[in-house]
Amino acid sequence: MDPQPRTNDRPLIFAVDDDPITTLIIEDSLAHRFQVEIASSGEQALQLFEQLNPDLILLDVMMQGLDGFEVCRVLRAHSKGQTLPVVMLTSQDDLDSIARAYEVGATDFIAKPINSALIAHRVGYLLRAHATLKALARQERQLAAAQRIARLGHWEFDPAQGRFQFAEAACELLQLPHRPRGFSLQQLLAQVHPRERTEVEQCLLSLDHEQRPPIQFEHQLCTGGRVLRQNVEYSSEFSGWLGTVQDVTAMHRSAQRIIKLAYYDRATGLPNRDFFLESLQRRLDQDDTAELCVLVVEIDALKRVGMGWGQAVTEPLVRNLSRRLMADLDIAAPEAPLPSPQAWNPDQPQLLARISDAAFALLTTAHNQASLKLTKRLLSALSQPLAVAGIELPMRAKVGLSDALDCDQDADTLLHHALAAAATACLSADKVQTYHRDLDIGERSRLTLEARLRRAIDQHELELWYQPKVDGRSGRLIGAEGLVRWRDPEEGLISPGRFIPLAEETGLIVPLTNRVLDLVCADLSLMHAPGLSPVKVSVNISAAQLDDERLPEEIAERLSSAGLSPQNLELEITERALMARLDSVLGTLSTLHRLGISLSLDDFGTGYSSLGYLGRFPIDELKIDQSFVMDLGTGAAGETVVRAIVALARELGLWVIAEGIETQAQATWLCSNGCEWHQGYLYSRPLERDAFLRLLDRRAPPPWSTLPCLSARSDRARR
The missing domain is CATH 3.40.50.2300 (Response regulator)
Structure with missing residues (x-):
């Protein structure tokens, strides 16, 4: 069928x-x-x-x-x-x-x-x-499928038999063969990483006690680096212990990734500012009488390198510096698994962290005198120059210290005190400053001055004074340098030495420089009045503006609006600003030069090996720094440097001018050695605008025309 x-x-x-x-x-x-x-x-x-x-x-x-x-x-x-x-x-x-x-x-x-x-x-x-x-x-x-997906398995422990019975998934996780008779404690412990074996054994031995509450522990396998989490609970019905084992390796890796991103500096691998503050606060909370000292090491060179070359160049440098510090402090680099601030061992005597682009912080248990000795040692370790793009960049490190016993046991306050001390350490001969309460007063004064400077820029309290540039042989006025002055309604004239560094630190240098460009264009228009002999005027351009590709266009618009030719304006660029940027500013300088604006390299020769780069930049003039001028005519070593600068300028087809000339001997030496363009108090101090306009009157001889050195030259010329 x-x-x-x-x-x-x-x-x-x-x-x-x-x-x-x-x-x-x-x-x-x-x-x-x-x-x-x-x-x-x-x-x-x-x-x-x-x-x-x-x-x-x-x-x-x-x-x-x-x-x-x-x-x-x-x-x-x-x-x-x-x-x-x-x-x-x-x-x-x-x-x-x-x-x-x-x-x-x-x-x-x-x-x-x-x-x-x-x-x-x-x-x-x-x-x-x-x-x-x-x-x-x-x-x-x-x-079973869900457990495999979740990397989870279960097991049982019978205290009477002293044997562990593992499900197939649990055996796979623990890298054990499947055995119907189960496993002994020692067989299980053999799979645990040796450094955690004792702790795991203590947990599993406690399973002989029926009344023990549920327990959880984690351990690493002895091979493969995997991390397992064990959850164990007593079952009265089974009269034994029921457990689950889960592979939490991925979870641990994710947690480590989060900890690394949140608490560690990417470039150096050191703890960052957040890690430092949380660890410091934990130490303060545990013991408010602890002798803790915070050292902040600031390295100005890193700021300049960062602005000039960016992170690609800065990161290898900062790694090198961090290695120097760790070697001197005998601190090992953090290793995986990276601890969080809560897991950091508070008994360690020192903690090194990178708290900003150019600053490191050190937490130490050393008392004040020991901290000072440690500081000097660190400065010595950082004394070697940095090699950047073929330049030997000198290190200018400074250190600020603050003592936990001198503050209100607050981590933020303690670090702030160390930062405030570091900010003023540049005024100290040894570049080290310990915090004291007067520094807060100075910081408040600085903030007040910053607010007033913002107001001064917006409300036109700035003005330009002009220092003449003179032909040292004929006495002819050949130009002038525009120097910014601040006439405060309450305080009167404020020294540029007070507000220019502040403007550079706070970013106000950009609007300040823009205001100077507005002023010089307005004043140049007045210098073209009938009866006056207009001259070229130079002003300093801020380093921060050199990276702005719109700068040439903006200056051209200012000149055009004032009816001026680009040949009336010269921009002075400090050697430091130029060398900190190199490639990034070449296009901007070339565009300015094509417009007809002259470019002068200020402070030439003051610490940078820039000779190899001069030929690349469209420079018209070198300005010899006054530090080389002061000893001219005395046979000092600076005379050789000045002769070299003059010879270099002649070979490159550049004009050369010396600033800071105060004596006839200096002027005579310079003329005798080929530098005929002069600027300094010998001829004139900086003049207010109206006083300088009177100098341009063709009918009046300049006040320096009666100088003996000029008269003698005129007599020699007549003979």
Whole structure:
């Protein structure tokens, strides 16, 4: 008989028996609830099995040919028959057949002769039990899949046996083979990293106590670097401990990434400002009588390098400096896993951090005198110059100190005091300053002065004074330098030495320089009045504006609005500003030069090895710094430097002018050595605008025309 396809959702029962009476009883008893298919031999049953895909098999034990035992064995070897309910039909008193049936994999047995009234209920019960087992198996598979995805496994510990039983997923996580007998404590500990083994052993030994609360601990495996988290809880029903193990390596890596980004400096790997402050506050909270000292080391060269070359050049330099400091302090670089401020060991005597682009902070337990000695040692370690793009950049480090016993036990205040001390350390001969309360008064005065300077720029309290530039042989006025002055309504004239450095530190130098450009253009217009002999006027341009590509266009607009030619204006650029930027300002300078604006290199020769770069820049004039001029005519070493500068300028086709000339001897020496353009008090101090305009009157000789040196030269010229 060919098998009939399923016609509905009723379970399919496959009855295999060579007794027609038995199969008839089975079919008659089950047909009202189930679909029934019949096979009369074991061979036929195996042929129809895959086609039918039954939900339950009723299999007679004793048949001609293949008996029920062999058929059951073959079915259990088949992938579709491994969990299928197979019910053996056997005589009620055939105990041997029943035992053998279970051995070959039978699910249950039904005794013959078959009770037609009960068989349908028995089959229904077996089908429900099988469905329950299938659901349970599915849930176990889902749980196993979820545990694999979550990197989670479970285990049990029986205190009576002293053995750990691990599920398959837990064995994989712990890198253990699957063993039905479980594992001993020592076998488990062998998988734990040696540095954590003792701590884990103490936790697991405590599982002998029933009343212990749930515990959680983490440990690293001895190989692979993976981190596992164990959660253990006592089960009174099980009379033992139930545990879960989870792979939290990724979680730890993410946490480490967050800690690194939040608390560590990217360039040096050192703790950053936030780490330093939180650690310091923790120390202060633990012991308000501790002898703690904060040292702030500021390195001005890093600021200039950062502005000139950017982070790509600054980062290797700051790494080199941090290594110098760590070597001198005998501090090791932080290693993974990186501690947070809360996990940092407070018993360590020193903590080094990078708190800004150009500053490091050191927390030390040294008392005041020891801190001063330590400071001098650090300054010595930082004394070597920095090599930047072929330039030997001298280090100008300064240190500020603050003592925890002198403040209100607040980390922010303590660091602020050290920063305030470092800000004024440049005024100290040894570049070291210990905080005292007067520094706060000075800082408040500085903030007040900054606010007043902002107002001065906005309310036109700035003015330009002009210092003449003179031909040292003829006495002819050849130009002037415009020097900014601040006439405060309350204080009167304020020295440029007070407000120019402040403007550079606070960023006010840009609006201040813009105001100077407005003033010089307005004054140049007045110098072109009838009866006056106008001259070229130079003004200093701020270093911060050299990077602005719009600068040439803005200056050209100012000159055009005032009806002036670019030849009327000269811009003086300090050597420091030029060398701190090199490539970035070349385009701006070239554009200014193409417009017809002259460019003068101020303070030439004062500490930078820039000779190799002079040919690259469109410079018209070199200005010899007054520090070289003061000893001219005395045979001092500075005379050789000035001769070299004059010779260099001549070779490069540049004009050369000396500033700071105060004596006739200096003027005479310069003229004798080829430098004829002069500026200094010998000829004139800076003059207010109206006084300088009177100098331009063609009818009046300049006041320096009566100088003996000029008269002698005139006499020699007449002879």
